[in-house]
Amino acid sequence: MTCTSKMLAATSALALFAFGATTAHAAGTTAGNTITNTATINYQVGGISQNAETASDTLTVDRKINLTVAEVGSATTVVTPGSVSQVTTFTVTNNSNAPLDFALEALQQTGGTAAHGGTDTFTASNVRIYVDTNNSGSYESASDTLVTFLDEIAADATRRVFVVSDVPLGLANGSVAGVALRATGREAGTAATQGAALTQTTGGNTAGMDTVFADTTAGTDDAARDAAHSARDDYTVATAALTVAKTSRIVSDPVNNTTNPKMIPGAVVEYCIAVTNAAGASSASTIAVNDPLPATVTYEPTFGVKVDGTVSGGVCQADGATAGSQASGTVTGTIASLPAGSTKTVLFRATIN
Structure with a gap:
């Protein structure tokens, strides 16, 4: 996994609860399921039907690791110097065919063009990550949960995640800070505990459940096929001059x-x-x-x-x-x-x- 941004660590590791889970499985058949196919042969000898012969084959569906991180909205977040708890919003969707945990990282650009234009020129402070615990669609400090990972996310389920930051005083009008959210797939299975790192199966297909990193399109701050995805947003200062x-x-x-x-x-x-x-x-x-x-x-x-x-x-x-x-x-x-x-x-x- 490659990244030219610097990581701003979130400050807690709380588990999440369900949001937006669906029963449809766009990711396909659930990993670990077995598929059995039986062929039957019927025949005659001397015009008399004989007992049928059968043959079966059973295979195990492998695990496809894929996810999408997306900015919510298409405009910069306008902020005032000295303001606190300024919010950029993202969704994280598990496009895999198995439940996963997702490690979360808040990233910040170091120069360069920001997501909505302008040049990244300042660093936000006190950056942290919250999940939309009550599914309201907007950040609420009293009810949303401070997190460092998403816990037990079902296939095709989506979570809304907020990157929340403070803005330094003394910034000029039009100053920009680019921020990003990166999610990385982790093993699921133990509630309220972030799972271990995923390992892609090497070599030929095995009889068991193999793991394939299927995230073939890189995000803004990750590489293709690294079990991660990311997206950017930005803050733009509007102030008097x-x-x-x-x-x-x-x-x-x-x-x-x-x-x-x-x-x-x-x-x-x-x-x-x-x-x-x-x-x-x-x-x-x-x-x-x-x-x-x-x-x-x-x-x-x-x-x-x-x-x-x-x-x-x-x-x-x-x-x-x-x-x-x-x-x-x-x-x-x-x-x-x-x-x-x-x-x-x-x-x-x-x-x-």
Whole structure:
């Protein structure tokens, strides 16, 4: 078995219960069954029927090992930096003609193109595997079971499996993490215990039940005929992309008033803090602006702190609502929301001491 991904170990080894088992056997006749075929010869001697002669042949059906791991859905899982328990969903189907256990591994790409486009650029954390214990179709932390293997899966039965991960803080908008689920067939027979590794029968057909690895098509992170299969999904970060710029302009001074004022003691300075959210990013909310003033200036309370102002022609406009405040020399204001591709400001004035 080959794999260019690094394995993220799941953290438990609990057995699973039935989900989606069917009575039809697309995989064929059950392994270990015997098939007996008897031929009969009837004949006459001198026109008189004689006792029939028979001959029988009995063979044992061999075990065909095959499975399918498939992503549920066809889109990336959109996540926010710092979010926890983000879910990608897979199914594991036993296409063999015998019950099996399946060892499960959560894998993560190391670079390269992810399943739904984009380049794998970050590593998810706290990756674990759950099974859909109550068959609800969606991840439920209170009821689904943390596992490292699927237990006693009948031929043609399917289990829904969730790969659940946390997303680091500080990721840029559009960052991608590719993840995969790989299942490997194991011997069945003892409930709640992962079976031993499967061994393919070598050489010619024997009289007993031989084992054939029939998974002729490789998955994303396994090889053909290795008793394993895998599929990928990915996480894509959607977040705000904020930049901030602080500018100032002189409004007046005590000598020149508003005509060509200069930065002399007593002059009034207008400060503008402009916050911009890049085009294509996610909307940001509750943007708290804090600006401690140096001891060389004094806050101007008459003008107040204006929030949600605009910028026109590169100039901050005094068109925001008076909604901020100043306490102990620190100016604060909160921008409630900032959609992608927009700029809002916090504006206030101070006097040079």
